Amino acid sequence: MQTSDSQVVRVRGLRKRYGSARAGFKDAVAGLDLDVAPGEIVAVLGPNGAGKTTTVEILEGFRDRDAGEVQVLGEDPRRAGRAWRARIGVVMQDSRDMSELTVLEKVRATAASYPDPRDPAEVIGAVGLEEKMRARTRALSGGQRRRLDVALGIIGRPELLFLDEPTTGFDPQARRSFWDLVTGLRDSGTTILLTTHYLDEAAMLADRVVVVRDGVVVASGTPDTLGGPEARTPVVAWDDDGVRRTERTDRPTAVVARLIAAARPDSEIPGLSVTRPTLEDVYLSLIGEAAISDGVGVGAGAGVDDSKEAA
Amino acid sequence: MSTTATTTGLDQREGTARRQPGTLRQGLVRGGVELLQFVRERDSVIFGFAYPILMLAIFATVFGDDDPIVVDGVTVSFAQYFLPGMVATGVMLSTYQTLAISIAVERDDGTLKRLRATPLPATSYFLGKVLLSLVTVLAQTALLLAVAALAFGVPLPDDAGRWTTFAWVFVLGTAAGAVCGVAYSSVPSSGRSASAVVVTPILVLQFTSGVFFPVTQLPGWMLDLSSLFPLKWIAQGMRSVFLPDVMASAEPSGAWQHGATAAVLAAWLVVALVVGARTFRWRRHDDG
Numbered sequence: 001m002q003t004s005d006s007q008v009v010r011v012r013g014l015r016k017r018y019g020s021a022r023a024g025f026k027d028a029v030a031g032l033d034l035d036v037a038p039g040e041i042v043a044v045l046g047p048n049g050a051g052k053t054t055t056v057e058i059l060e061g062f063r064d065r066d067a068g069e070v071q072v073l074g075e076d077p078r079r080a081g082r083a084w085r086a087r088i089g090v091v092m093q094d095s096r097d098m099s100e101l102t103v104l105e106k107v108r109a110t111a112a113s114y115p116d117p118r119d120p121a122e123v124i125g126a127v128g129l130e131e132k133m134r135a136r137t138r139a140l141s142g143g144q145r146r147r148l149d150v151a152l153g154i155i156g157r158p159e160l161l162f163l164d165e166p167t168t169g170f171d172p173q174a175r176r177s178f179w180d181l182v183t184g185l186r187d188s189g190t191t192i193l194l195t196t197h198y199l200d201e202a203a204m205l206a207d208r209v210v211v212v213r214d215g216v217v218v219a220s221g222t223p224d225t226l227g228g229p230e231a232r233t234p235v236v237a238w239d240d241d242g243v244r245r246t247e248r249t250d251r252p253t254a255v256v257a258r259l260i261a262a263a264r265p266d267s268e269i270p271g272l273s274v275t276r277p278t279l280e281d282v283y284l285s286l287i288g289e290a291a292i293s294d295g296v297g298v299g300a301g302a303g304v305d306d307s308k309e310a311a
Numbered sequence: 312m313s314t315t316a317t318t319t320g321l322d323q324r325e326g327t328a329r330r331q332p333g334t335l336r337q338g339l340v341r342g343g344v345e346l347l348q349f350v351r352e353r354d355s356v357i358f359g360f361a362y363p364i365l366m367l368a369i370f371a372t373v374f375g376d377d378d379p380i381v382v383d384g385v386t387v388s389f390a391q392y393f394l395p396g397m398v399a400t401g402v403m404l405s406t407y408q409t410l411a412i413s414i415a416v417e418r419d420d421g422t423l424k425r426l427r428a429t430p431l432p433a434t435s436y437f438l439g440k441v442l443l444s445l446v447t448v449l450a451q452t453a454l455l456l457a458v459a460a461l462a463f464g465v466p467l468p469d470d471a472g473r474w475t476t477f478a479w480v481f482v483l484g485t486a487a488g489a490v491c492g493v494a495y496s497s498v499p500s501s502g503r504s505a506s507a508v509v510v511t512p513i514l515v516l517q518f519t520s521g522v523f524f525p526v527t528q529l530p531g532w533m534l535d536l537s538s539l540f541p542l543k544w545i546a547q548g549m550r551s552v553f554l555p556d557v558m559a560s561a562e563p564s565g566a567w568q569h570g571a572t573a574a575v576l577a578a579w580l581v582v583a584l585v586v587g588a589r590t591f592r593w594r595r596h597d598d599g
Contacts, residue, residue: 092428098420105344115329115331
């Protein structure tokens with residue numbers, strides 16, 4: 001474990017509850033730990049209401065917390081000042097603010113608040129809006145507005161960039177080019193904390209994935225190892241007199257060979273499949289949804305039970 | 312967008328320790344942004360900026376010379392009588408109304424939250440708003456006086472004393488109106504309701520503050536109520552500038568009451584400043 005000084009983000013035991021004594025309290029964040037190392041892209045995954053945005057907004061200094069320790073770029077966001085704000089970049093989840101300013105005017109005006117901003121035209125080019133440079137921001141499409149949001153988030157040359165569900169509503173091509181932009185930023189040394197609903201986005205971008213559920217971290221790791229080897233164990237499934245049978249095994253070939261040996265020569269084994277859980281399967285099992293591969297819960301059984309209790 | 316462009320264009324510099332841009336400089340940038348937005352939004356230009364000028368033109372044309380106002384044997388044209396009220400209305404529209412609506416809308420649509428995420432100081436944000444108010448109210452008043460003098464033959468004062476009165480009533484009224492706008496911006500619960508919530512009180516006050524017709528025609532209680540608000544005093548101060556002194560006798564108190572005008576406007580300035588500073592929110596009511 002690295003020391004707190006070398007972490008860009010360090011969160012311990014973060015708690016935030018909403019509500020009132022009369023209406024009842026809800027723990028949006030219930031003892032969350034999080035570390036982000038310099039130069040890392042960390043993706044925070046979780047269902048709606050898991051506490052992702054609340055956590056990110058506490059880290060950005062927008063919200064107060066009820067308990068826990070938070071350090072962002074070595075400072076407590078609750079007390080951090082303008083110099084600290086100049087070192088972070090924020091792309092918020094919902095931005096509805098439209099204006100009669102052009103893209104270039106808006107980016108330029110924002111740049112004026114930073115001590116060492118990037119070149120506005122360069123940033124607009126990087127997010128792929130050169131052709132819209134002189135268009136009013138009100139006239140931009142949803143995807144173009146999102147790119148403008150990103151341009152405004154990185155104009156100040158932030159050391160740490162927050163991206164809260166940045167590609168919601170993008171078409172596949174726009175997402176692809178957005179991913180190029182994000183990896184480009186990481187390659188140039190920007191640390192990025194990303195929240196997303198999209199598993200492929202996390203798999204593509206993140207050095208590390210953190211799964212949040214009910215306000216706590218339920219798993220953390222690289223996209224390839226999330227959930228541990230147990231969660232990645234292949235599943236062999238087949239029909240036995242109309243009954244679906246499944247077997248989790250590290251040696252699927254042996255299981256299939258056994259099934260072949262038991263079957264009549266040259267006959268098909270009905271409904272045979274061998275599935276290796278995808279990141280999506282692992283994720284769904286972690287957040288307590290039924291996994292999709294052949295209807296088999298691949299994660300800890302407790303996760304599936306929990307979802308039934310919650311439902 | 313290509314990957315090469317992003318990696319070459321967006322380098323992270325090491326060891327830069329430049330100073331934050333100054334609050335005043337950022338305020339001027341914000342002022343430029345506010346002005347650009349204002350002139351590009353046609354409805355704000357027509358309904359805020361041109362409103363007093365249109366009203367003067369319509370009323371002066373309709374009533375023309377047939378309805379001169381006579382007080383103690385001194386006659387003034389309707390346009391001349393109407394002008395001070397329109398100057399006062401313009402001051403309140405360009406300050407209170409413009410600021411209260413725009414800040415409420417900007418809070419609702421997330422503009423304020425976005426600004427909060429940058430190192431922009433709150434002071435610079437308000438400086439930009441004040442600059443917008445100042446520029447628009449100056450342009451509006453100049454245009455209003457020009458139209459009154461050139462199109463309707465309203466005689467403008469030619470002595471320094473009256474212009475001095477004009478200056479301090481104008482400055483104090485503009486300042487009070489601007490801080491009232493900032494303070495009142497927290498009242499509308501959403502951006503959509505902002506226009507109605509902000510415009511209604513100022514519209515009512517226009518009728519009860521002697522802007523459209525002499526306050527002597529109003530019931531006493533209504534006049535007393537209106538006397539609590541800045542518009543009545545700005546209008547009265549402007550009448551002392553643009554009307555002959557004998558017309559002071561047409562005021563309910565029989566005098567121009569410069570002392571009371573200064574006191575009421577200064578009180579609004581201070582109270583709204585304190586209330587505004589305490590209640591100002593970057594985020595919506597429902598946003599945590």
